[in-house]
Amino acid sequence: xxxxxxxxxxxxxxxxxxxxxxxxxxxxxxxxxxxxxxxxxxxxxxxxxxxxxxxxxxxxxxxxxxxxxxxxxxxxxxxxxxxxxxxxxxxxxxxxxxxxxxxxxxxxxxxxxxxxxxxxxxxxxxxxxxxxxxxxxxxxxxxxxxxxxxxxxxxxxxxxxxxxxxxxxxxxxxxxxxxxxxxxxxxxxxxxxxxxxxxxxxxxxxxxxxxxxxxxxxxxxxxxxxxxxxxxxxxxxxxxxxxxxxxxxxxxxxxxxxxxxxxxxxxxxxxxxxxxxxxxxxxxxxxxxxxxxxxxxxxxxxxxxxxxxxxxxxxxxxxxxxxxxxxxxxxxxxxxxxxxxxxxxxxxxxxxxxxxxxxxxxxxxxxxxxxxxxxxxxxxxxxxxxxxxxxxxxxxxxxxxxxxxxxxxxxxxxxxxxxxxxxxxxxxxxxxxxxxxxxxxxxxxxxxxxxxxxxxxxxxxxxxxxxxxxxxxxxxxxxxxxxxxxxxxxxxxxxxxxxxxxxxxxxxxxxxxxxxxxxxxxxxxxxxxxxxxxxxxxxxxxxxxxxxxxxxxxxxxxxxxxxxxxxxxxxxxxxxxxxxxxxxxxxxxxxxxxxxxxxxxxxxxxxxxxxx
Ligand SMILES: Nc1ncnc2c1ncn2[C@@H]1O[C@H](COP(=O)(O)OP(=O)(O)OP(=O)(O)O)[C@@H](O)[C@H]1O
Ligand SMILES: [Mg+2]
Numbered sequence: 360x361x362x363x364x365x366x367x368x369x370x371x372x373x374x375x376x377x378x379x380x381x382x383x384x385x386x387x388x389x390x391x392x393x394x395x396x397x398x399x400x401x402x403x404x405x406x407x408x409x410x411x412x413x414x415x416x417x418x419x420x421x422x423x424x425x426x427x428x429x430x431x432x433x434x435x436x437x438x439x440x441x442x443x444x445x446x447x448x449x450x451x452x453x454x455x456x457x458x459x460x461x462x463x464x465x466x467x468x469x470x471x472x473x474x475x476x477x478x479x480x481x482x483x484x485x486x487x488x489x490x491x492x493x494x495x496x497x498x499x500x501x502x503x504x505x506x507x508x509x510x511x512x513x514x515x516x517x518x519x520x521x522x523x524x525x526x527x528x529x530x531x532x533x534x535x536x537x538x539x540x541x542x543x544x545x546x547x548x549x550x551x552x553x554x555x556x557x558x559x560x561x562x563x564x565x566x567x568x569x570x571x572x573x574x575x576x577x578x579x580x581x582x583x584x585x586x587x588x589x590x591x592x593x594x595x596x597x598x599x600x601x602x603x604x605x606x607x608x609x610x611x612x613x614x615x616x617x618x619x620x621x622x623x624x625x626x627x628x629x630x631x632x633x634x635x636x637x638x639x640x641x642x643x644x645x646x647x648x649x650x651x652x653x654x655x656x657x658x659x660x661x662x663x664x665x666x667x668x669x670x671x672x673x674x675x676x677x678x679x680x681x682x683x684x685x686x687x688x689x690x691x692x693x694x695x696x697x698x699x700x701x702x703x704x705x706x707x708x709x710x711x712x713x714x715x716x717x718x719x720x721x722x723x724x725x726x727x728x729x730x731x732x733x734x735x736x737x738x739x740x741x742x743x744x745x746x747x748x749x750x751x752x753x754x755x756x757x758x759x760x761x762x763x764x765x766x767x768x769x770x771x772x773x774x775x776x777x778x779x780x781x782x783x784x785x786x787x788x789x790x791x792x793x794x795x796x797x798x799x800x801x802x803x804x805x806x807x808x809x810x811x812x813x814x815x816x817x818x819x820x821x822x823x824x825x826x827x828x829x830x831x832x833x834x835x836x837x838x839x840x841x842x843x844x845x846x847x848x849x850x851x852x853x854x855x856x857x858x859x860x861x862x863x864x865x866x867x868x869x870x871x872x873x874x875x876x877x878x879x880x881x882x883x884x885x886x887x888x889x890x891x892x893x894x895x896x897x898x899x900x901x902x903x904x905x906x907x908x909x910x911x912x913x914x915x916x917x918x919x920x921x922x923x924x925x926x927x928x929x930x931x932x933x934x935x936x937x938x939x940x941x942x943x944x945x946x947x948x949x950x951x952x953x954x955x956x957x958x959x960x961x962x963x964x965x966x967x968x969x970x971x
């Protein structure tokens with residue numbers, strides 16, 4: 360029997376894969392065959408003479424067509440595989456793993472395989488697993504598109520639902536879609552307990568360890584279960600990496616960079632390279648594992664920021680701006696406070712954020728009170744523009760500080776101390792598009808600091824470049840997982856000084872940077888002079904503001920007929936607004952009696968809207 364050239368090459372690469380008759384087995388250290396790897400690629404189905412006699416010429420042709428996913432997809436969906444998709448689809452390995460760059464056609468290949476498998480094999484269950492719901496949706500949408508091409512395959516479907524994702528065939532086979540658990544925090548409950556003959560995982564490297572546990576449990580109960588995992592590598596050294604690299608596990612790896620795609624051009628390459636970091640490009644388009652997953656802050660950017668100076672020994676500079684960040688914790692961990700200076704003269708006049716003081720209050724009887732006292736002292740010492748406090752744990756303390764600020768107005772603590780809730784979202788204006796965008800506070804803060812570090816706008820002391828120091832924590836900071844909507848969840852142990860430092864950097868940005876200054880313009884506008892120009896793009900126009908307010912309060916009933924005849928514009932809310940404006944103009948701020956108030960209201964009503 361002729362062995363396919365692809366199989367020959369594969370066998371020569373995998374020393375522990377042995378051909379026994381026409382099947383390939385994994386050989387253990389004793390030289391005994393263990394699990395079956397594949398059945399070798401056969402271009403045609405091999406039938407015994409007895410079988411052949413049962414079918415006529417036409418039927419044999421159909422059997423041949425059904426046997427080969429490439430031919431079948433060509434006829435049914437008019438789908439032509441690319442050369443590497445041909446290899447992947449022809450390969451008969453039970454366990455396959457794709458390490459392929461973006462947009463090369465990974466998902467497409469999985470879709471063809473799963474629909475072919477379900478269509479041609481009776482009573483089987485195929486599971487489709489992806490980390491996020493929209494990826495599962497993408498697979499099922501792609502399946503729908505393929506199905507729309509073929510009346511024949513469509514006719515073989517009994518039910519096709521989206522919630523849950525499920526395609527059921529008349530032959531008893533079904534394709535079920537699941538999102539993995541760790542991303543959504545549900546621990547793969549949907550997948551648990553499923554029996555499967557084939558498992559397809561898209562974006563496999565974005566799954567968590569506990570998802571793999573569930574998947575491996577299914578595999579264990581059915582050794583001949585097909586498994587096909589597909590992903591671009593993230594750089595993590597976890598299960599997907601092991602499947603790709605450890606040939607003892609019996610996985611056939613397909614590795615192609617994005618450039619194999621016929622749609623890949625020099626222009627695409629340039630565009631993508633400009634948008635990704637070197638490391639990101641390596642993962643996403645070259646499909647390389649790269650270095651062991653680096654942290655949030657890359658070492659190569661941290662190193663130039665580390666300078667020799669003694670934290671706590673720097674005197675206050677009246678030209679600099681100071682901000683304080685506080686991470687509040689239980690007394691065992693302690694409260695971490697970092698004071699950061701923005702000094703325009705540093706960094707050859709480009710300015711830099713320099714950490715100037717770090718205080719950790721821990722293990723005392725009155726940690727929280729001592730911490731408050733310390734903040735009051737630091738406030739006096741540095742006169743910062745803002746003090747950002749992690750609200751989660753320090754809610755009562757913020758109140759305490761505000762209370763102190765109220766009785767000691769000179770400290771400005773009421774204005775300065777701001778509680779930041781990491782679960783919240785904040786609105787900021789995108790400096791490029793000038794649109795308001797909502798961002799989750801924590802990723803926003805982290806990104807902001809990463810950018811500052813990458814731009815070299817940060818100075819941190821060498822003495823903190825130790826395991827639990829500020830710089831050490833920076834080096835150890837990683838994304839542990841992502842939520843269902845793709846938000847990163849950061850490692851939350853041994854990050855307290857770092858959090859305090861990041862809060863202080865965020866404070867400086869929020870209080871004094873372009874991004875937010877634009878955001879606060881509307882508030883300044885109301886107090887400004889009529890027509891006063893703040894900058895080229897923003898003209899304060901009180902009339903316009905009033906008009907917008909009025910229009911915003913108009914309720915337009917959706918009745919048929921001529922809209923002009925409706926009383927839409929006359930609402931009580933609007934009368935109230937007019938009344939407020941009118942009263943604002945008059946000197947008398949308060950009505951002395953009910954009668955006074957009524958008269959005022961009537962006056963407004965009679966005068967109508969002439970003022971506007
Ligand atoms: N054989 C093919 N013939 C025609 N178009 C194809 C083929 N394979 C893939 N495509 C098209 O290429 C595009 C990318 O395919 P697909 O989404 O499967 O890639 P991917 O590698 O999963 O991408 P991503 O990395 O973004 O998940 C899609 O528009 C798909 O329809
Ligand atoms: Mg895909």
